[in-house]
Amino acid sequence: MIPVQGFEGQRVAVLGLGRSGLATARALRAGGAVALCWDDGAAARAAAEVEGFEIRDPMAAGAFADVACLVTSPGIAHLYPAPHRAIAAAMALGVPVDNDIGLFFRSLGLGEWDGMEEPPKVVAVTGSNGKSTTSALIAHILTVAGRSVQLAGNIGRGVLDIEPPENGGVVVLELSSYQTDLARALTPDIAVFTNLSPDHLDRHGGMGGYFAAKRRLFAEGGPDRAIVGVDEPEGRYLANQLAEGPGDLRLIRVSAGKLEGIGWDLVARKGWLSEMRKGRQVASIDLRGVAGLPGAHNHQNAACAYGVARALGLSPKEIEAGFHSFEGLPHRSQRVADIGGVSFVNDSKATNVDAAVKALAAFRRIRWICGGLEKEGGMAALAPAAGEVVKAYVIGREAAAFALHLGAVRHEICGDMATAVARAAAEAEPGDTVLLAPAAASFDQYDSFEHRGRDFMEQVAKLT
Structure with a gap:
């Protein structure tokens, strides 16, 4: 642990009690500060309380009166599209706002x-x-x-x-x-x-x-x-x-x-x-x-x-x-199986268009599983990058709308991962690569890109 320096004997508010938030509270305590913890989720607050941390609602009257700093988790917005109300309150009172990286x-x-x-x-x-x-x-x-x-x-x-x-x-x-x-x-x-x-x-x-x-x-x-x-x-x-x-x-x-x-x-x-x-x-x-x-x-x-x-x-x-x-990382151009001369590659981390375009450039004769929650920034680069795609198998709640971005690329609306993997495997020929490179976020169907990648691997495992 890296004990946080500079706040000995002072009270520091911690907003967000996930992995980094709890680690921050512990490091503040190790450095002699008093961590005042809050999370909008009751379960996270309860977990911090079990470790002996004081729970304080930052929106309660006078909550920042004795606070030297507010430390917020990275997933909590502090400016755009709108700051979390606790961060806005701290800034209005002139309380410094930081994160664990700064500490x-x-x-x-x-x-x-x-x-x-x-x-x-x-x-x-x-x-x-x-x-x-x-x-x-x-x-x-x-x-x-x-x-x-x-x-x-x-x-x-x-x-x-x-x-x-x-x-x-x-x-x-x-x-x-x-x-x-x-x-x-x-x-x-x-x-x-x-x-x-x-x-x-x-x-x-x-x-x-x-x-x-x-x-x-x-x-x-x-x-x-x-x-x-x-x-x-x-x-x-x-x-x-x-x-x-x-x-x-x-x-x-x-x-x-x-x-x-x-x-x-x-x-x-x-x-x-x-x-x-x-x-x-x-x-x-x-x-x-x-x-x-x-x-x-x-x-x-x-x-x-x-x-x-x-x-x-x-x-x-x-x-x-x-x-x-180096063996590579899970969900990043991860070769998960070779079945009957067909390679299965998990690049679920390709959550934006640029990442998917780069993944498509790495393989030949691709059976492409794509789709999900579209991000801002445009999808125009997808179709021109699909020269090696034999066929696309589109997943996601808005699969039909996503498929419109594929232009003339041959495709099939599958909706879910199980259908996409089964259809791609059934049609693949030796030398093909079945590639999951969604070009989209996962949150329409999954908790995370890791969850999506694990589902892909589970469906591939069923083929054997």
Whole structure:
């Protein structure tokens, strides 16, 4: 646990008592603060009360009179589409609002690292797609190389629930826009921006607000080294803002295309990862045989992870060894079965159009299971990306409406996962890939993308 510093003897309100909320309350108590807990759900309040925390309704009269700070969970809106009423009340009274990420950076290493030969490092990864794979891959590479590493944030454990890092240790954080948007402290040693595509637009008031939330990771803390995907305009803008000139080696640019520059560049193209410094290639890795990282989108994730590992002093050979032993993450281009020459791949995490487009580019002769709760940002890119799709099998409560976005792609309205898997399997031929890449959120039929992915795997298991 990372005890929260700076609130000893003070009262701190905690709003939202899920995984990160309860961890925050415990860390506040460990640091000498009094946590005043609240959740709109009675069951969550009861669980906190069992642990001895004081329950206080933030909307009760005078609830913020003695409160030094309000700490809110990332899933609770603080600005758009409308702030939670407790957050609005705190802001109206001038009570600072923060989240567990801000408390983590505020509290980490205060006076404890002075005696260490090699102070720990914090790596923070953000972007629209590939954050989880990139973060897990970084942690895996470092582990294989013998480094002490902890993975936390939007993946793994809550940031305040990890152990204080030891001498030479590394903390790898996956950070969503919900987390970076509100944190009052953001000071990673290395920061990664994978890419940007429309997502969570209602939460951020549009694309500009969404990018601004991601950009805070770089603008607020000024990392010593930044790894930035530059294939979108926002990434190029961010890279330009960070670099003092074209040869600034504090910036590592990542691309799936050719880069003309004299700095530090990583290009993942046609299955190869090339490291370029000052216009010269200094290393290359063949990614085509790396089973845990299929497709061009995963090769870009690999490039981002490679950049972090190189910035931390690892050699290309050490990194390559980590690539080959990485098994991938569940629900992300996860090969779950091969039945009669037909591959079944679970990419339930492809919850937006851009992620689905990248998944479609990774396979050939695709039987595509798609559909769900449409997100803002447009669906126009789906049909042009479906060149390898033999047929689409559409699920979701609004399957017929979703199918309209597929254009001339041959499709069948299935409605539910069981029907889609059964129909795709019945029609598939040896060499085909049955791919779940929904291009939509799961909440019309499932609790989460993980729930949806597990249903896909269960239906595939029934085929055997």
